[in-house]
Amino acid sequence: MTTTMTRIDAAISLEEAMQFAWLEGDLLDSADYDAWLALWTPTSRYVVPIEPGATDFENTLNYAYDDGMMRAKRVDRLTSGQSVSASPVPRTVRLLSRFRVLRSDAEGCELRCAQLLTEFRRERERSYAADIEFLFVRTADGLRIERKVIRLINATAALGGIGYIL
Amino acid sequence: MDTNLPTGSALDVLVQSDRARTTLYTDRALFEQEMTKVFENTWVWVAHASEIAKPGDFKTAHVGLQPVIVVRDRKGEVHVHVNRCRHRAATVCEVAKGKTSSFVCPYHGWAYALDGSLRGVPFEAGYDGQLDKPQLGLRSLRVEEYNGLIFATCKPDMEPLTDFLGGAKKWIDLFMKQGAGFPLITQGEHKFRFPGNWKIQLENTTDAYHFPLVHKSFLSAADRETVDSWDIMRKGGYVEDLGNGHSVMVMMPELVDLEADLDAPIPEKFEALAAELRHDHPEQQVRRIVRAVGGCGFNLNLFPNLGCSAAFFRVLQPISVDETEIRHVALGMQGGPAAANRARLRIHEFFQGPMGFGTPDDAEVWDRVQHGAAGGRDLWILLNRGLSHEEMLPEGGRRSDVSAETGMRAAYRQWKKLMEA
Ligand code: FES
Ligand SMILES: [Fe+2]
Numbered sequence: 001m002t003t004t005m006t007r008i009d010a011a012i013s014l015e016e017a018m019q020f021a022w023l024e025g026d027l028l029d030s031a032d033y034d035a036w037l038a039l040w041t042p043t044s045r046y047v048v049p050i051e052p053g054a055t056d057f058e059n060t061l062n063y064a065y066d067d068g069m070m071r072a073k074r075v076d077r078l079t080s081g082q083s084v085s086a087s088p089v090p091r092t093v094r095l096l097s098r099f100r101v102l103r104s105d106a107e108g109c110e111l112r113c114a115q116l117l118t119e120f121r122r123e124r125e126r127s128y129a130a131d132i133e134f135l136f137v138r139t140a141d142g143l144r145i146e147r148k149v150i151r152l153i154n155a156t157a158a159l160g161g162i163g164y165i166l
Numbered sequence: 167m168d169t170n171l172p173t174g175s176a177l178d179v180l181v182q183s184d185r186a187r188t189t190l191y192t193d194r195a196l197f198e199q200e201m202t203k204v205f206e207n208t209w210v211w212v213a214h215a216s217e218i219a220k221p222g223d224f225k226t227a228h229v230g231l232q233p234v235i236v237v238r239d240r241k242g243e244v245h246v247h248v249n250r251c252r253h254r255a256a257t258v259c260e261v262a263k264g265k266t267s268s269f270v271c272p273y274h275g276w277a278y279a280l281d282g283s284l285r286g287v288p289f290e291a292g293y294d295g296q297l298d299k300p301q302l303g304l305r306s307l308r309v310e311e312y313n314g315l316i317f318a319t320c321k322p323d324m325e326p327l328t329d330f331l332g333g334a335k336k337w338i339d340l341f342m343k344q345g346a347g348f349p350l351i352t353q354g355e356h357k358f359r360f361p362g363n364w365k366i367q368l369e370n371t372t373d374a375y376h377f378p379l380v381h382k383s384f385l386s387a388a389d390r391e392t393v394d395s396w397d398i399m400r401k402g403g404y405v406e407d408l409g410n411g412h413s414v415m416v417m418m419p420e421l422v423d424l425e426a427d428l429d430a431p432i433p434e435k436f437e438a439l440a441a442e443l444r445h446d447h448p449e450q451q452v453r454r455i456v457r458a459v460g461g462c463g464f465n466l467n468l469f470p471n472l473g474c475s476a477a478f479f480r481v482l483q484p485i486s487v488d489e490t491e492i493r494h495v496a497l498g499m500q501g502g503p504a505a506a507n508r509a510r511l512r513i514h515e516f517f518q519g520p521m522g523f524g525t526p527d528d529a530e531v532w533d534r535v536q537h538g539a540a541g542g543r544d545l546w547i548l549l550n551r552g553l554s555h556e557e558m559l560p561e562g563g564r565r566s567d568v569s570a571e572t573g574m575r576a577a578y579r580q581w582k583k584l585m586e587a
Binding site: 051058061063064074082083085156158159161162 | 380515523525
């Protein structure tokens with residue numbers, strides 16, 4: 001083992017976490033879905049809850065509560081051309097900022113940030129603002145996502161169809 | 167200038183038994199008439215009993231465009247009040263759901279009890295004792311309940327709910343069997359809007375015809391058994407006109423009665439759930455719960471705003487002539503096994519809501535209908551599918567194959583009747 005490698009139990013820094021969150025956002029905006037699917041741990045969840053304070057996602061209705069299999073299906077839906085709402089897939093641009101590390105230790109790093117996303121499809125532009133809570137872990141292959149929770153500020157209001165990955 | 171719409175048989179230019187004019191989706195004047203003539207002269211679904219289970223529980227809703235509060239008073243009685251202060255019209259509640267002991271208007275502080283009566287008026291002396299408080303309670307609508315479904319009507323002499331539901335009652339009872347012996351409860355909801363007329367969604371609840379095409383991406387993502395059970399064009403299902411605008415579309419005849427066939431093999435997709443339930447439940451109950459977990463095999467359309475749709479409630483709310491809000495309310499078993507309620511939540515998330523694998527595609531095609539309806543305003547929306555082989559039933563109903571537009575014809579017949587009145 002080379003001495004320049006980071007130890008697997010080293011806490012993730014704000015700088016590393018930020019870079020990783022941006023990488024994830026960039027892969028989604030540029031529709032590089034295979035690379036996106038590879039960012040996740042086998043036990044990970046992608047969650048878009050409805051109720052603002054929800055934490056027991058498993059026993060609550062969410063907009064999305066995806067394990068690896070569901071994420072792969074979501075990607076298939078966007079790329080298969082079978083879904084009329086995803087043909088074409090909306091263009092998206094997301095800006096992530098206001099990063100704050102809530103906790104970072106050998107177990108992982110909880111990063112909270114803001115996301116402003118603009119979508120465009122069929123002459124219609126819409127935007128969604130959200131708080132994102134990431135849980136990142138360090139693995140032998142680099143950083144991975146263990147959990148991503150997207151709390152839309154208007155989650156309890158009526159949304160439009162979201163034909164892409166938030 | 168006479169802006170009145172044609173009445174009586176003059177409505178034939180807009181709706182005939184097998185067709186409707188494109189302007190039904192686009193005409194603003196017609197929309198305004200619908201909001202009173204249709205929505206204020208019928209029973210409108212406002213809540214499921216479990217949403218306001220305890221005294222003081224309330225939720226806000228709409229009857230047509232009128233904002234209302236559905237609330238259970240201290241004695242357990244349900245009231246539906248127009249959400250409008252009797253002083254100068256401010257809403258007295260802007261919270262979607264909650265628990266309270268009174269409704270206090272934020273403007274000048276008039277306070278109303280749960281039963282709607284006016285209890286407090288700040289600085290009442292300014293009225294010199296002339297304020298007729300007993301006459302100034304919140305306006306209350308008539309409320310009736312059938313098997314947990316709570317309806318309200320603005321029409322004082324509306325026929326009793328049970329008569330209005332008529333042939334739909336049997337289907338409501340069948341739908342409620344998905345509680346598998348536990349009381350049915352709501353488990354949250356997905357809410358979304360699409361830029362189109364409310365009747366586009368009304369039609370869709372009994373439209374099997376679109377399923378294989380629009381929901382192709384859902385079917386591709388689903389497991390083999392789910393795909394087989396959704397092979398609805400080939401399973402001998404049917405649509406039946408139940409009268410008063412109501413209809414039922416039976417997609418999976420084998421899942422009409424969830425308490426029948428409990429000895430049938432458990433689908434592979436529910437094997438893990440069954441195994442988990444066996445730890446705490448006898449085999450017959452395991453089978454009953456597992457059979458009910460995916461909901462029933464039919465969509466019941468209750469004119470004008472509720473669909474009891476397989477495993478959830480579909481509630482439609484007109485916003486304007488070209489905007490509609492839809493809620494998909496998830497259901498569960500009160501006090502039932504958590505694993506089974508979780509399974510229901512995951513099934514709901516998979517298809518429904520703005521990020522589901524089904525709803526966004528529905529919303530997209532409805533949006534396309536509204537866009538297309540700007541063209542050819544004099545053309546007809548064709549509702550004649552399945553008419554040529556529709557049978558008249560002995561009790562007066564009509565039935566045709568699963569992809570027939572029988573349910574839509576039923577809804578438009580009722581629409582016409584109310585608009586003509
Ligand atoms: S408007 Fe409600 S108290 Fe005045
Ligand atoms: Fe559909």
